[in-house]
Amino acid sequence: MGHEALAGVAKLFGLLLLRELETETLRSLSDPVLSEILKGSGITMPEESELEELAADFFEYFVNPQQGAPLVQSISEGGSYEGDPARDVRKIADAAGVELDPTHLMGAPVDHLAVELALWSVLVERDRSAAVEFTRRHLVWSLPRLRDNERQGFYGNVCRVVADFIEAIGKAS
Amino acid sequence: MSSPKKPESPIPEATSAPKKTSRRQFLKLGSALAAAAAAGTLSGCVGQGSTKPLSKADNLAVWRSGTGQPYKVGEIKMPGVCDLPGPFKKTRFPDPDKYKNTEQVHGLCQLCSSICGITGHVKDGRIIKVEGNTNDPNSRGKLCARGQSALNHQYHPERLLHPIRRVGERGEGKWKRISWDEALTELAERLGKVRDSGDHEEFAFHQGRNRSKDAVSNFLRAFGTNTQLNHRGLCSAARRAANLTYLFESDWDLGDYENSKYVLNFGSNMFEAHQGHIPGAVRLQRGRFNNGAKLVTFDVRMSNTAGNSDEFFMPYPGTDGAIALAMAHTIIKEKLYNAEFMATWSNATVDEIWEQVEPYTPEWAGQLSTVPAADITRIAREFAAAAPRATTMCNRGSSAHVNGYFNDRAIGLLNVLVGSVGKPGGWCWMFTGGYDNKRFKPPKGAPKPKTKSLLADPPEFILANRWNTMRVGEIVYWYLAQERAKLQVYMTYNLDSPMTWPEMNVTKNVFLDEKKINFHVCINPFFNETASFADMVLPWTTYMERWDVDARGAYNLKPYLSMRRPMIKPLGEARDVRDFFPDLARRIGGGMEEWYPEDQTVEQYMTEFTKDVPYDADKYDSPMDFLEKVGAYEDPDQAKYYEPYLVPLTEKQLAGSTVDPETQIITKDGKGIGILQGGTAVVGFKTPSRKLEVKSEFVARVARNQDVTDLVASANSKGSNRPEHHKPYNYEVSPWPIYMQIEEHLGLDSDQLVMTSFKWNVHNHGRTANLKWCSEIVHSNPAWLHPDTAKRFELEDGDWIEIIGYRSKSVDRCLPSLNLGSGEIQDKLQIPVVITKGIHPGAIAISNSLGHFEYSNVAQAKKDAKLSGQSAGMNPTGYRDPDWERNMWWQDDSNGDRKKWQRNTGNGWAQNHVLPISPDYISGQQAFNSTVVRIRKLS
């Protein structure tokens, strides 16, 4: 019970970490009920006029290669792209019949946290023990990365809340 | 389907963060998301997968197959990570399973211009090892340290994987990610406007290194611009011009070192860095070990090549030509020359040459160069005695000087005198600098446009574009600064000019000026210094992710052809120009699209390109199949390019020809085809005289802007008149190999020295400091000073100096129109010194390659990204590279305080702060090694 709901949350977080907030997504999330709940969860939705500035934040926080910031497990654990986590995620996705289409992933490596959250959302509805194992192997790594307190504003909040989410799903398992 | 037993929680207890969002809140959020219409637009980035539930067996299999075998070694699980001894030392080395069941994909390295053959071992979609391809006829399976660091490059954590667009001021460092669609739409619009303006040449493509020549040319030609810029002037222009003066046919000498008995090296560092580095070094060592070849080196600095030579002399900078001319003097005076060869193949007689070289005595050269006259004489004798299996070898050490063209002309003369030209073990060349492009042609591309580009063919430089295109790269930013040209769109490609071009501040200022460069798009696999001054940066593929047909000067003296092919899919959103130029051309339209068939993939294009490559049909399905399995093709039946001038003309060739009774030159339809020698009609040299051009009327005439149509017709190979826009720039240039004194080297003050530059064996000029294995070996580059010099300045090892660089008096006198002057350049450089006898007392040497201010934390020697000075978005936890954290010991924590600086820490110093723009008016060569500097000790 509740797995579908959590799967939806994981998908949303995956989306927010995968790409810059766009007008369409912002409008969808600005539904009064939803935005109130998001606010209660710690995420205040920005104004449309802030999107350009937020895209620059997104670059600095998640893309800028010089900061070593991309939320990629292989980098976080091993210092290079395409380490063992990438191989493992690919195998898990294969077994689950999930296609990791680079176009949809916007070029994100398969072990980017956004992709891993999305994959978790598929697993949790299918096989809880697999999802638990997946959390252990492919989500928990991100906690120190998400918990750093130097990210500000919208994406700072998203990171903190995603960290809470990963903790919550981990503890509940 | 799910496990009955509650799995253990993977989350460690008691992480403390205030006001955490609870599971209940997440459930509520989930329900709201599901209920809201928003759910439709918020689908995730992966699909739902198969509907089949995962069986327990599936599940277990997944986890088992997903565990880190076989790459897991101790705590470190990464391919490309060197496990050094220490707390995490390897416990299972070598891993017996590591290379089992790998797919082997052949390709070509591109970490320097030698393009050695490589083989990637690919497993689970990842390259786990790159080694030399033993089938490559040029590099023969050998790689240097750079090539061995391929995985550092490929999987670097700081690779740029997405197109980005600046959102702040240019150079401010504020960016956002954009999609390829957005990037190409904007680019097409801007390039379309350039075409509409009619000033096509205001779109410049500036390559640092381009091995996809066909793809780039097709795009630029289809667009209609000739402003394709390169770094030839900063590399080898003088050497090429000197070779072309003698040969016309080729700009590149390929000493037959493997079969040689004597190699006379003027400042080439073949063992560390050279355009033919590994292929040349492999053969040179074989020549030494197998034939007992003697290697004698003249170099201002003790390079690894110099140090590994049989004899090494340290001449004063820029005097290589004087030494060579004194050797020529000895060879003629003592009648050690090859009289028969000279009589047959030199266009000047020995007496005429003697008239030129008589004043150049060994004593005179000894005084200038500080090399003992007796040694110059002795080595001249030895060289002549070893001929014809004797060859000179030279490169930037002799040619990257204000007088570089004449230095290399003088060095070339030695081979002519002893008759080793084109002989086994002698001074050789090839009819092509790459694959045989008469035999293998890329699919038809757009024709060359007629537009005139001032940047591509600057009028002051006599020989830069007379035979081949040798762009005078170092004046590009100066021309823009002087408003002699402007650019609407500037596309940089694999270019690191802020680090490698002289006068970094000139480059930076031009980059920042939107009036001079209206829009700058940078194509690079990393966010380098060039990218930091761009408006848009496009993530480029690595050389392990793209296609090319390629080859370099073949040291086997027969042409070969190699293929670079993708070993894996590009990471992230990286794309190659072969992939996105067609899309961009179609978006620009206006006829450009015609050159890009809609339905042709890059692989299909390559198939067409290589369709004529012979293959053994018993073993392979097609040329592509052969190239895939072998990697390279060399014609086993082709003879080595020895003595090509002796090839007889056929009756068919001779039919309808005439012979000039005076010169014996054979002409057909107004064009030279050969020469009559001893009654035999042979091809001869492809020069105006059909002989080696010791005296070059061509050079003297083009320098004066006189018509050389008759000479070009007689050569019937290369060469052209200078175009109309060169007309105001006329010079008197000697047709002979002479010594040209560098004016500014005379009468130096006691605190002045000549600054020279060099490359390391683990770095190229500006693109390898991001490789952690290479940077661990070399990351710091104090200036080299001789102990006598250090004593004069009261310097000790590790003391700091300030360097002021001066522009060249010679350059200013020869090229007044550039308005360079001969004064101090703006920047100064503060650098520590290392005191060593391995440098001439009159010189100071600083390496290039280091001192980056972008290009990854590795290149900046920042173990802790917090020190990068870019606070926005700083992530203190950052990425974790256990290898980097454990082994990165050279971070400089002195924070600019010289007293606290520890030796061998930091990321080095960029020499180009004090390196003046200094082009040779003849060839356009940047004089990297002639700079007069003033130094002072810092307290």
Ligand code: SF4
């Ligand atoms: S010499 Fe080294 S860097 Fe250059 S192509 Fe060969 S292996 Fe690569």
